[in-house]
Amino acid sequence: MKIFGKIRVAVALLSLVYILIPLLVTIPASFTSASYPSFPPQGFSLQWYTKLLERPEFVEAFWNSVKFAFLAAFFSVLLGTLGAIAIAKYDIPGKSYLVSLLTSPLTVPQLVLGIALLVYFTPMLLAGTPTGLLIAHIVICVPYVIRFVLTGLSGFDYTLERAAAILGANPLTVFWRVTLPLIRPAILSGALFSFLTSFDNVTVSLFMISSDMRTLPLEIFSNMQDAYSPIVASVSSVVIIISVVLILILEKIHGVGRLLGSSH
């Protein structure tokens, strides 16, 4: 009767390989010496990395991605943390409805959100502008921050704040020296998660970009649609390395599985 368990483990290993294999083949494929993408790679060369640096659109798209991800994470954390603190701390009527409303962008497909924002932004002259793209990214990131900070505050002992106030701290000092340090892991993981969500985003960004402002995933997307070249493999490898580093930090702070478990 051991056979049952063996089949289970075999299929489980197979699906793990299935999940991870697209990431595992991309990095070796970027070192190909051929002029077409393939796996297994042909020979070994670094030419697709040097070519990457010679293509200004990729370099510019990379910095754009970093910039927007940073700004999106900053504003999402700012808006989301303050809002979540207010929700957790004060007795607001209809609290659960409020939380559902504020996290509702997660329940709408990104395609529909992209369409809605494009159609809405065009008369406001925000379509195709950096501001429009940033707003769209904050809309998809801020619900995660709200959820993480609310979870972080759910075990929060408010007598600590009272104690600090009794000892003479003003409300700002209380926030800065007591509340903030205690929810720092939640805020940090919200920031990293937002950074990654914005850095990776394709669907919403597709509706928000213009020809002179693109992000790295969109550059990969259009290169995959038009001309397949091993340069896509080297850009993708760069994205994978950056993401893996951030994911490992996130795992250290909070646990990736716990974050995703609480967000869906």
Next chain:
Amino acid sequence: MEPVRYDDRQEIISLPLQPAAARKRRNWKKYLYAGLLLLPLLLFILGFFVVPMLYILYLSFIEMKGETNAVYSIGNYIQFFTDPYYLHSLWLTIKVSLYTVIVSLLLGYPVALTMAKCSPRVRGLLTLLVASPLLISIVVRNFGWYLLLLPNGTIHQLLTSLGITESPPKLLFSEAGVVIGLSNAYLPFMILSIATSLYNIDPSLEKAAAILGAGPLRSFVSITLPLSLPGIVSGIVLVFSMSMSAYVTPALMGGANVPMLPVVAYDQIINLLRWTYGSAVSYVLLGITLAIVTIFTRMMERGRYREVFR
């Protein structure tokens, strides 16, 4: 949501000490603070999410007669449900999403079961491996599959050398390619959702079954599987609704050969600039997905195993 302990205690402590007026003033001040903290977020979500969503709902009921003349009508919706091209696209979207759900369920359940049965250390590692691809851009993951599915690529060679197929099947730019891409992208959601419900099963139930003489298969079919149904159902709902509205994977792995509804909606908005019609297609997509998901969930909750959903 946790009850707000701060308020409760303060009420108890301050009740005999403070006159009603002071308490009332304090309450008013608290609402002011809460409002000031919440207001930016609330305005942001209302202004850049709720209003745009309502705006395209409104637009979907506007029909353009000629260039400038706009009238209120349900013409966009009628056009959708009477045009064979769009109906075929809708059917294709549902079909591909169903295949994706089946593949994710079959591949995901054993992983979730392994996660539930292994030591906490291994479970942590497995969770990290399963969840982290979700934080890596979908275009990158699609590119990996593109490399593997190329004609005469790794998968083709594997299939022919194993003797499964003689002539290599068309995988890239086909429904199969889209199903592979989507199930790869959403499998982690299925696994995490099933695993959560498996963690909650009382291990003594399986021991009791073993004592009563049930083999592992019997115990799985009559205990573990039914008790994990809530996780299975929520996994199916998640994977199905995300597949229905996925744009990037169908565009990259299917291309023009697999015109799923999101691809069609994108085309209407970006290339044809038919905003009112594109808005209607968006709401059709939302409505149909919601309807299928609701019917499915209701059926499961009223089915043979209705107790496990309580």
